Amino acid sequence: MRLLVVEDEADLARTLKKALEEEAFAVDLAADGEEGLFRVVGTAYDAAIVDVMLPRRDGWSLIEAARESGVRTPVLVLTARDTVEDRVRGLNLGADDYLTKPFALAELVARVQAIIRRSYGSPSPRVTAGDVHIDTAAKRVYRDGALIDVTSREYAVLELLVRSRGKLVTRARICEHIYNEDTDVLSNVIDVHVASLRRKLGPDVIHTRRGEGYIIDA
Amino acid sequence: MLDSLRSRLLLSYALILALVIVTFAGTVCYLYWRSLLKDIDRDLQADARAISSVLRAVPSGDFDLELSAQYRESEFVNRSPHTYYAVWNSRGELVDRSDPDAVLPSSRQTGTRIRDGQRETIIDASSGSLILVGRDLSEAHREVRSLATTVGASGGAVLLLSLLGGWFLAGRALAPVARISRAASAMAGGDLSTRIAVERTESELEQVARALNEAFDRLSHAADLQRRFTADASHELRTPLATLRVQLDWALSRPRTPADYTETLETCRRASDRMTHIVDELLTLARGDGERQAWREEVALASVVRDAIGLLQPMAAERRVAVEAACEPAYVMGDPARLGDAVGNLLKNAIEYNREGGRVAVKVWSDGSTAYVRVQDTGIGIAADELPKVFDRFYRADKARTRKVGGAGLGLAIAKRVVEDHGGSITCRSQVECGTEVIVSLPATLDAQTAATIH
Numbered sequence: 001m002r003l004l005v006v007e008d009e010a011d012l013a014r015t016l017k018k019a020l021e022e023e024a025f026a027v028d029l030a031a032d033g034e035e036g037l038f039r040v041v042g043t044a045y046d047a048a049i050v051d052v053m054l055p056r057r058d059g060w061s062l063i064e065a066a067r068e069s070g071v072r073t074p075v076l077v078l079t080a081r082d083t084v085e086d087r088v089r090g091l092n093l094g095a096d097d098y099l100t101k102p103f104a105l106a107e108l109v110a111r112v113q114a115i116i117r118r119s120y121g122s123p124s125p126r127v128t129a130g131d132v133h134i135d136t137a138a139k140r141v142y143r144d145g146a147l148i149d150v151t152s153r154e155y156a157v158l159e160l161l162v163r164s165r166g167k168l169v170t171r172a173r174i175c176e177h178i179y180n181e182d183t184d185v186l187s188n189v190i191d192v193h194v195a196s197l198r199r200k201l202g203p204d205v206i207h208t209r210r211g212e213g214y215i216i217d218a
Numbered sequence: 219m220l221d222s223l224r225s226r227l228l229l230s231y232a233l234i235l236a237l238v239i240v241t242f243a244g245t246v247c248y249l250y251w252r253s254l255l256k257d258i259d260r261d262l263q264a265d266a267r268a269i270s271s272v273l274r275a276v277p278s279g280d281f282d283l284e285l286s287a288q289y290r291e292s293e294f295v296n297r298s299p300h301t302y303y304a305v306w307n308s309r310g311e312l313v314d315r316s317d318p319d320a321v322l323p324s325s326r327q328t329g330t331r332i333r334d335g336q337r338e339t340i341i342d343a344s345s346g347s348l349i350l351v352g353r354d355l356s357e358a359h360r361e362v363r364s365l366a367t368t369v370g371a372s373g374g375a376v377l378l379l380s381l382l383g384g385w386f387l388a389g390r391a392l393a394p395v396a397r398i399s400r401a402a403s404a405m406a407g408g409d410l411s412t413r414i415a416v417e418r419t420e421s422e423l424e425q426v427a428r429a430l431n432e433a434f435d436r437l438s439h440a441a442d443l444q445r446r447f448t449a450d451a452s453h454e455l456r457t458p459l460a461t462l463r464v465q466l467d468w469a470l471s472r473p474r475t476p477a478d479y480t481e482t483l484e485t486c487r488r489a490s491d492r493m494t495h496i497v498d499e500l501l502t503l504a505r506g507d508g509e510r511q512a513w514r515e516e517v518a519l520a521s522v523v524r525d526a527i528g529l530l531q532p533m534a535a536e537r538r539v540a541v542e543a544a545c546e547p548a549y550v551m552g553d554p555a556r557l558g559d560a561v562g563n564l565l566k567n568a569i570e571y572n573r574e575g576g577r578v579a580v581k582v583w584s585d586g587s588t589a590y591v592r593v594q595d596t597g598i599g600i601a602a603d604e605l606p607k608v609f610d611r612f613y614r615a616d617k618a619r620t621r622k623v624g625g626a627g628l629g630l631a632i633a634k635r636v637v638e639d640h641g642g643s644i645t646c647r648s649q650v651e652c653g654t655e656v657i658v659s660l661p662a663t664l665d666a667q668t669a670a671t672i673h
Contacts, residue, residue, distance in 0.1 A: 101460035105467030
């Protein structure tokens, strides 16, 4: 899952990135509203965490402009204001959830996962494709009820494929989804992850469309 | 109800008016009674003289009364009100009387008196005889009673009308009191926006209302400042608190390396520094809110500016910004430390929002009555629509905002507060991409003039 964090307080941004990466998210940072808007429009993030008070363009205007450009990425708003009007305003402009500073890290992670689940159309933290089950809250993978041990990258690839089950997922999409922009990715690294997943899950789960990408049958 | 000012006013008014009416009515009735008695007495005298004129002395020393029975009947017995007479000779024997049943007075002193509801006059007639003529007073009583009733009724009517009018007038005069009390209650109930509607009349109560409105204004202003201070403080402290919380949550979520712990602690210390700084600035601002002191110390603005530049030289050097000062003598009454804070904040902004290799020019001068400090920079400037907001608390021009320690957005607000506490004003002009100019004007002391002529 790839996240964008738009926060101008450097310490907070760095800490959020560190903490979210431990939760198997690929995280990009933006330090002001313009940069945030540029990124969220240009990249298919699974979710964006946006501070309201930002230099150059505030969070509300960022969300409004992003929604006008057709961005469907779910947005969690972080703000120091906690009045009802502020919350309503944010939600009306197209934000999906709202968290008042200061907040617990665990709550932030849970809310981000919840808005991502909703954006994939399933409110439950458990997603299933055939006999493969994923608990997205615990980040665990089961096949026929048996726990399969996967790395966090493999988990990220599998979660994307299972969430997009029945649809073709290109290598570029997977790449964009599991790595942040700072990582230089070798072209065959996705194939390596998929091959490893096939070894662990069995060969019949992930199908290859040669030259296009991968698909898990619905 | 009876305790209300209106009722008490009306009650005193009613008592006084009733007293006046009763006195007046009593006087009228008394005078009328007197005039009635006078008329009766005149009649009685006339009757007595008439009897006396027909009294004829006889040689034996007795009298003979030549009153025709007809005269007696018409003038006494059948007269209304009932009138009677009696005549005695010098030996005190009753000679004649109009009414055989009439009870005659025991004393036969001459003069006029009232006996048993009858007016009687006794005169000395010729040869030692006495003549009494009396008349029943019940008709006179009736007349006086009827007058008293009439006067009483109209007096009552006047009293009633006056009371109604008085109630109305008192109500009108006291209406502002009701308005004032309603507004004051609303104010006490927490609605600080209430004001008393003031009419244009200059009555004492309208003056009270005006004075109260001014007090309300000051009260609600103070409450606004308080509310803004708390909102500002909580709002501004939330971000460093969030940093603290997230960093600590992360560090505690699983065992970390010593390097991670060190980094966590450093981040937490920065957050704590930032919060300390915000609290300090807020308190500085709160301390100055709404008070104006009488300054005793004369301050040389040139030395204030030079000190401030000296303190900020390292920051300027780091940003490769040149700070130039041109100081003419200018003196104001005030607090050198606070003025130094204000100038320092202006300089800090001029340096911080400058471009690299830029310039900050500071000028101090005085025109005799006003001392000026001008800070010009070659920085990024402030857009025209944001210019009015730069002195607001926590305002940062969006394009220039950075979150460093010291960038809480209170610098210009503090400068403005200090300058205004010194009875001065602060203005700002700016052109985007060219630079910003801030001018502080302060009332100069007279010494500035003499100093100017010396130098």
